[in-house]
Amino acid sequence: MDDIPVPLPAVPVRFMDRFRAFIRARHLAYRTEKTYCNWVREFIRFHNKRHPESMGAEEVNSWLSHLANNRNVAVNTQKTALNAVVFMYHQFLGKELGDLQFTNPSRGRKLPAVFSHEEAMSVLSHMHGTHKLVASLMYGSGLRVMEAVRLRIQDVDFSEPCLFVRETKGDKWRRTILPASICERLSTQVEFALALHRQDLKDGFGEVYMPNALAKKYPGAACSSAWQYVFPAQRLSIDPRSGVRRRHHIGEQQVRRFVNEAMKATGIRKKGSCHTFRHSFATNLLKRGTDIRSIQELLGHNDISTTQIYTHVVGTHERGISSPLDV
Structure with a gap:
């Protein structure tokens, strides 16, 4: 946890x-x-x-x-x-530092490693079960690993279909796409989480962690089905803050380990990780002609310059640009 x-x-x-x-x-x-x-x-x-x-x-x-x-x-x-x-x-401390004069690093910002669509699907093919579904959301919806494991049941909208990403970096809510190809598997996962929650309630548990003191604002919400994690942990555990025994979500490190093992199995010689799926989500959308502003919204970037780094990752030939020598 x-x-x-x-x-x-x-x-x-x-x-x-x-x-x-x-x-x-x-x-x-x-x-x-x-x-x-x-x-x-x-x-x-x-x-x-x-x-x-x-x-x-x-x-x-x-x-x-x-x-x-x-x-x-x-x-x-x-x-x-x-x-x-x-x-x-x-x-x-309420203490002003004034103008700071320090040495800047000589190392510039590196371009992120990305998977081609074929490489991403190859990594996913070497995964299974819950961890494969989490990785599919990272690639198919552009989620960070911590956003994927923290998804609540109320965050999944099958009617649109879309995902509401609430517990995010910087606490900035956003809405992103939900791939139609995994809706059935995700629906099965939600039913599993709800069944596990019903069993926890029978056993005298069923209360989930609520962020930002929402437990005080909505006293009964912690036991409601809407707030349960889509990817619940296998076992109950003790919350170190309150001493309450409850079910948390699966760990990020679990997912990272399975992604690393899948990458080794594919033989892909890139420095990849869970975050590579998020980068690949952006670059593959860019290759297909999605405008940069839409990608910025889907990723939840505050500054467009953060998103624009992907224009340097996508090869010029993939964006329809050719050398004048080849005309």
């Missing part, structure tokens, strides 16, 4: 506990919390565990330059580290 926030003391005293509590009070995604806390912790350790309140722009500059010069991190990695410490100083 790597997406469940760790419990905090009722009255946080330690710096990192207070920082975590501050982040949660602003309802940032738990992944953002973990990322920010990891970078802030690394910043503090780099400066021999000095308290952040005793440091400022000079220490931030030296640390960010260290990441570029000694750690050789990518541009986006350094940006994430910068965002973490700036959030800590500006928002949490």
Whole structure:
């Protein structure tokens, strides 16, 4: 259950506990919390565990330059580290850093690896059951792995057909397509999840985790069928925050492991992962003539420039562009 926030003391005293509590009070995604806390912790350790309140722009500059010069991190990695410490100083400590002057990484942004349609289908053919269905949603609907495993029954609309992706990166809801070719399998999976939920209710359980304090706003919703996970875990487990025994969703690491094993079985010599399916969703739509704005909406990107990287991935010949020498 790597997406469940760790419990905090009722009255946080330690710096990192207070920082975590501050982040949660602003309802940032738990992944953002973990990322920010990891970078802030690394910043503090780099400066021999000095308290952040005793440091400022000079220490931030030296640390960010260290990441570029000694750690050789990518541009986006350094940006994430910068965002973490700036959030800590500006928002949490209320301390302005002014203009920062640090070394930028020499490593530019890399183009993502993508599967051709044939390669994606080959990887899927070496998978089976629930994990194959999750991977099919990553490729067929453009979901991140964490979005796929967190799908709730109310998020699936077979009448349109479409998916509502709510528990997302940055907590930005969106609507995306549901492939007709997997509707029957997904419907069977939903019926399985509902049957498992009915059995849990009979056994005195059946309550599911509710995000963003919705359990207080809608007291009975946690036991309703609508909020149950489409891909429930095999066993009940103890929620570390509340001590309640409940059924969570299947783990992201499970899916990643099965995707990696399927890739090895296909013999595809690319650096692929679960996220490669999402990249491939975008590039294959682009090849078929889907406009970039529509792809941006389906992926849930805030900035069109993030989506435009796929125009560099798709070969020019695949977009109908030919050399003047070949005319």
